[in-house]
Amino acid sequence: MGIHTFQDLLHCFPHRYIDRSTTFSIANLPQNNAEVQLIGRITDLQIIPQKRGKRLSVQVEDGSGTLELVWFRGYKWIMEGLRKNEPYVIFGRLNWFNGGVSIPHPELELLSQFEKGPKIALKPLYPSTEKLTTRGVSQRIMQKMMTELMKATQSGFTESLSLTIIEQWQLMPKKDALFQIHFPQSHNALSKAQFRLKFEELFYIQLQLLKKNLDRKQKIKGYRFSTVGDHFNQFYNEVLPFDLTDSQKKVLKEIRTDMGTGAQMNRLLQGDVGSGKTIVALMAILLALDNGYQGCIMAPTEILAQQHYQSIERLLKKMDIRLGLLTGSVKEKERKPLLEQLAQGELQILVGTHALLEDRVKFKNLGLVIIDEQHRFGVAQRAKLWKKNTLPPHVLVMTATPIPRTLAMSLYGDLDQSVIDELPPGRKPVKTVHRTDKNRLKVFQFIREEIAQGRQVYIVYPLIQESEKMDYKDLMDGYESIARDFPAPKYQISIVHGQMNAEDKAYEMQRFVEGKTQIMVATTVIEVGVNVPNASVMIIESAERFGLSQLHQLRGRVGRGNAQSYCILMSGPKRSEEATMRLQTMVDHNDGFKIAEVDLQLRGPGDLMGTQQSGLLQLKIADLSKDQQLLKTARAWAVKILKEDPLLQQPENAPIRKTYTALGAYKNIWNYIS
Ligand code: ADP
Ligand code: MG
Numbered sequence: 093m094g095i096h097t098f099q100d101l102l103h104c105f106p107h108r109y110i111d112r113s114t115t116f117s118i119a120n121l122p123q124n125n126a127e128v129q130l131i132g133r134i135t136d137l138q139i140i141p142q143k144r145g146k147r148l149s150v151q152v153e154d155g156s157g158t159l160e161l162v163w164f165r166g167y168k169w170i171m172e173g174l175r176k177n178e179p180y181v182i183f184g185r186l187n188w189f190n191g192g193v194s195i196p197h198p199e200l201e202l203l204s205q206f207e208k209g210p211k212i213a214l215k216p217l218y219p220s221t222e223k224l225t226t227r228g229v230s231q232r233i234m235q236k237m238m239t240e241l242m243k244a245t246q247s248g249f250t251e252s253l254s255l256t257i258i259e260q261w262q263l264m265p266k267k268d269a270l271f272q273i274h275f276p277q278s279h280n281a282l283s284k285a286q287f288r289l290k291f292e293e294l295f296y297i298q299l300q301l302l303k304k305n306l307d308r309k310q311k312i313k314g315y316r317f318s319t320v321g322d323h324f325n326q327f328y329n330e331v332l333p334f335d336l337t338d339s340q341k342k343v344l345k346e347i348r349t350d351m352g353t354g355a356q357m358n359r360l361l362q363g364d365v366g367s368g369k370t371i372v373a374l375m376a377i378l379l380a381l382d383n384g385y386q387g388c389i390m391a392p393t394e395i396l397a398q399q400h401y402q403s404i405e406r407l408l409k410k411m412d413i414r415l416g417l418l419t420g421s422v423k424e425k426e427r428k429p430l431l432e433q434l435a436q437g438e439l440q441i442l443v444g445t446h447a448l449l450e451d452r453v454k455f456k457n458l459g460l461v462i463i464d465e466q467h468r469f470g471v472a473q474r475a476k477l478w479k480k481n482t483l484p485p486h487v488l489v490m491t492a493t494p495i496p497r498t499l500a501m502s503l504y505g506d507l508d509q510s511v512i513d514e515l516p517p518g519r520k521p522v523k524t525v526h527r528t529d530k531n532r533l534k535v536f537q538f539i540r541e542e543i544a545q546g547r548q549v550y551i552v553y554p555l556i557q558e559s560e561k562m563d564y565k566d567l568m569d570g571y572e573s574i575a576r577d578f579p580a581p582k583y584q585i586s587i588v589h590g591q592m593n594a595e596d597k598a599y600e601m602q603r604f605v606e607g608k609t610q611i612m613v614a615t616t617v618i619e620v621g622v623n624v625p626n627a628s629v630m631i632i633e634s635a636e637r638f639g640l641s642q643l644h645q646l647r648g649r650v651g652r653g654n655a656q657s658y659c660i661l662m663s664g665p666k667r668s669e670e671a672t673m674r675l676q677t678m679v680d681h682n683d684g685f686k687i688a689e690v691d692l693q694l695r696g697p698g699d700l701m702g703t704q705q706s707g708l709l710q711l712k713i714a715d716l717s718k719d720q721q722l723l724k725t726a727r728a729w730a731v732k733i734l735k736e737d738p739l740l741q742q743p744e745n746a747p748i749r750k751t752y753t754a755l756g757a758y759k760n761i762w763n764y765i766s
Contacts, residue, residue, distance in 0.1 A: 093219065098241055104234075105273055105289070105713050106216030109282065112183075113213055119156035121186060121193060128195075129183045130154060131203060134176050139167065150174065152182065160194040166226050179203040183215070197225075199232055209239070214276040238274045252751045253292060254744050257729060264288040273713075287722075290714040294726035297711075299748070300755055301505030302730050305358070306738060308506075314356030314486055315459050320348075321382030324375065326411060332371075339363075339512040340372050346510050347376045347488065351460070357486035360504045362494050363512030364684035365648025366519065369490050372512070373462045374404055376488060381413065381440050385459025385485075388442040390449075392465045394419045394594050395601060399622055400464070401443040402605075418444035418453065421594040458485045465492040493641045493648075494684045496692040498716045498723050505727070513685075521682045522651040524659040526635075526675045535660055536577050539629060543583070543610045547628040547655060552646055554637045555590055555615035563615065564591065570633060571613045584609040616642065625653035635661035635678075636671035640691040643678050670694055692717045 095101050116128045132152035140149050148167030152159050161182065163170055184198030201209075218234045249267040257263065264272070264284040272285035336344070343361060350357035363369045377387035389404075391397040401417040408415060416430050416439045433439040437456030442448065489507065500509060527535055539549050551574060553567040571587055578585065586600040586609040604612045605624055612627075616638075630650045635643065643661070650657035661675050677690045697716040716723065733745065740749035 093221065093224070098245075101237065102241060102245075102270065103712060104218060107219050108217040109214040109276065110183075110217060111213070112215040117156040118152075118154050118159050121159075123188065125186050125188060127183070127185045129181065130159075131179055131181055132159070133179055134174060137171060137174060137176070139171070152180070160192075161198050161200075162194050162196050164196070166228070169228065174200070175202075181206045199230060201232060209235075211277070212275050213278050214282060216274060216276070235274075242271060242274065251747050253295070254733075254746075254748055256744060257295075261291065261725075263291065266292075286713065290719055290722055291726055293711055293714045294719065294723050295730055296751065296755060297502065298505060298723075298727040298730040299734070299752060301502075302727075302734055303752070304506040305508070306734060308358065309353075309355040312356045313354060313483060315351070315383070315385060315483055316354040317348075317351040317379050317383040317385075317459070317486075319382055320379065323378040323381045323411065323413065327375065327378055327408075331407060331410060334516065336371070337368065337512070337514050337516055339514045340368055343510040343512055344372055344375055346508075347372070348379065350508065351376070351379060351486050356484050357460075357488065358507045359488050359510055360500065360507040361488055361490045361510045361512070362500065363490075364515065365493055365645060366652055367512040367515055369512060370400065370403070370464075373464075373488060373490065374407065377441055377460055377462065380459035380486070383459065385457050386434075386437065386440055386442070386455050387460040387462070388444070388448060388455070388458060389462040389464060391443070391445060394421065394445055395588075395597060395622065396464065397443055397445045398598055398601075403623065404441070404443065413441065414439050415441045415443070418442055418447050419594070420445060420447050422447070460486045460488065463487065463489045465490065493645050494688045496685075496688045496716075498720045499692065499697055501723060501727055502697075502716060518654055519651060520654075520656050522630075522647055522657045522659050524647065524661065524679050524682075526661045526663065526679055528663060528665055532662075535631065535662070538658075538660075539578075539611070539631075542629050542658075546626070548604065548607065548610050548612070548624060548626050549629040549631065550612045550614065550627055550646075550649055551631045551633065553613070553615050553633045564589070566634070567613070567615060574611065574613060578611060583611060585611045585613060588612065588614040590615055616646070622649055623652060624649070626655075628653070628655045628657040630657070630659045631662060632659070633662050634664070635675060636663040636667045638674075640674050640677060640687055640694070643674065644684055644687050647678070648684075 093104065095104055110127055110129075112129050114129065116122070116130045118130060118132065121128060121130075132154035134150055135153050135158070136151040138149055139146050145164065146167070148163040148171055150161040150163075152161060161184075179202070180200045181203055182195070182198050182200055184195035187194050187196055215231075216235065216238075217231060220229070220231070220234070249270055251258070251266050253263065253266070258265070263269075264281075264287070266288075268281075269285040269288040272281045273289060276282035276285070347357070347359065350359060361369055361372065373389065377389070380387040389397075389400055391400055397417065397419050401415070405415055414433070416434065418427070418430060422430070430439065431452060431454070434442060435454045435456055442455075447453070489504070495503070542549060551570065553563065553570055555563045555567075567589055571585070575585060584603070586604040588597050588600045592600075600609075600612075601622075603609045604627075607626060627650050630647055632638065632643065632646055638646070647659040650659065659678070661678060663671070663675060667675075673690075673694060677687060681687050681690075714722065733740070733748065736742075737745050740752060
């Protein structure tokens with residue numbers, strides 16, 4: 093469980109508490125599978141053979157009735173420790189079955205022992221594993237260890253926050269909080285302890301992230317892009333096909349300022365789907381070029397990299413800029429000259445996938461790195477791009493869809509943040525509906541009407557790793573039935589899926605982009621970034637199997653032109669409650685920031701961002717989906733303190749300095765806070 097030291101053990105906080113102020117009598121047990129505490133004597137013990145294995149069956153009575161306690165594992169060891177006819181405090185979850193009731197794997201403690209133990213109003217439940225339980229490290233043992241630990245340390249913990257913070261927020265002192273979290277004397281004391289420890293956890297994570305940002309600015313020199321030159325100006329005045337939105341201008345200004353300070357830029361750019369992040373990124377690259385540097389864009393998929401490459405190529409057609417594309421499928425024959433040109437600085441902009449990270453890829457002077465759809469890359473990969481130069485390039489990280497504020501503050505808390513919070517003018521919100529198979533004929537009719545008006549249609553099928561084969565079959569069945577209903581030559585259909593090679597994918601994609609096909613049948617490989625403004629209908633098959641951000645991302649493929657666009661979520665009749673919530677959220681909301689918040693509430697922070705980066709999100713006591721306000725407060729205090737006392741030298745901040753100095757990686761923040 094990651095517990096190596098007493099310190100670790102002390103900070104293994106209960107994940108739940110049970111009110112133990114009530115004792116039930118067997119005659120008046122609740123009629124559901126509740127957790128209960130009762131006091132009773134053992135009248136009989138026996139091992140009973142069953143279909144598979146055996147069970148230990150223990151009869152207890154309390155004067156009002158009798159009840160069976162059962163164990164299916166570890167029973168020999170348990171049986172030896174049990175004494176007949178003595179009163180026990182019994183605790184466990186009821187199991188009602190065929191009118192009878194039992195408690196499987198309860199906890200038992202002799203009443204005489206129980207009365208000697210610490211008086212607590214709430215019983216803590218510690219995180220545990222099956223292995224620990226079968227080896228006898230039960231909740232009771234955990235509690236006993238905590239008791240010993242508290243005795244041994246005499247609650248001699250030093251304060252780790254400053255007096256100002258403690259007074260301002262009326263925080264419980266550290267030593268009391270650590271005691272109450274393990275041995276709550278009352279509900280009130282427990283919630284005060286939780287508040288204090290949550291605050292502390294969030295505060296130190298934020299302090300670390302902010303200080304990392306501050307230190308980086310002071311210590312890591314970056315290229316100073318002081319000029320706005322011909323590339324940028326020509327693009328702005330002659331090429332840019334529209335006016336930038338105010339939000340885009342604001343963000344571009346933030347980026348320009350960053351890149352002019354002489355420190356390395358590390359910025360996160362968030363914006364809803366279709367808010368126009370790409371153009372901002374491109375203009376930032378033009379600034380790099382104007383100052384004599386190269387720029388690169390790294391995208392998570394081959395299709396996306398190609399798409400970026402093509403749209404940038406189109407935009408820069410009239411300008412004298414050399415652009416390259418590097419993905420896994422670029423053949424050695426082309427790759428070699430490409431890499432040479434890159435190293436000599438002849439190539440100014442390189443677009444690509446992970447392939448950019450390879451050691452052979454050497455730039456002459458890489459000045460700016462754009463990482464698109466960052467959450468698919470690990471932090472380590474981000475760092476790898478930095479190391480391509482002596483001075484680290486400026487880094488702009490972009491997210492595909494907005495991520496909730498609390499997660500942005502945690503995952504990207506060390507980055508400066510920019511938000512594009514408006515869509516280009518003239519966009520009509522996509523109309524979203526939820527339909528089932530019953531409506532299929534109508535849906536197809538609707539597709540025909542849209543195509544008759546010159547529009548194009550996406551039909552997307554799920555693709556998840558575990559059942560790739562089944563998904564493939566779904567996709568192919570779907571394709572065939574669509575081909576029947578939309579026969580050639582009147583209708584042309586593209587198909588793109590993960591099992592095709594990159595060339596075929598690009599070919600099919602290209603036919604759709606050029607309007608040669610009206611329908612694109614695809615798996616989620618087209619999820620992000622694809623930009624075909626003439627497409628006006630997005631049909632998502634088995635929509636109940638998609639996550640919210642994926643649905644939103646897919647919906648973002650339409651509504652990119654001026655026509656009214658539609659998103660039709662198809663689902664089977666059977667859905668989980670959560671899936672229904674997701675679909676309803678999509679129908680009700682168009683705003684990606686709002687959808688991200690709902691997603692966080694439904695799934696929790698770890699699942700939301702994928703496993704790669706969840707280390708930062710696995711907090712011991714605070715919960716990023718619930719403690720949003722507290723996180724904002726903690727961050728605000730960290731900002732304030734660093735502003736007033738960046739080196740934490742004021743006597744007042746001595747406890748903070750001491751704790752901060754002891755902090756290592758943010759993953760195990762509690763290892764260092766004592
Ligand atoms: P995303 O933020 O999802 O990456 P894109 O950068 O792909 O969005 O932009 C979506 C579409 O909006 C593109 O076709 C782009 O050319 C267009 N666009 C971007 N900015 C503007 C603007 N200020 N006015 C009009 N259209 C814009
Ligand atoms: Mg994009």
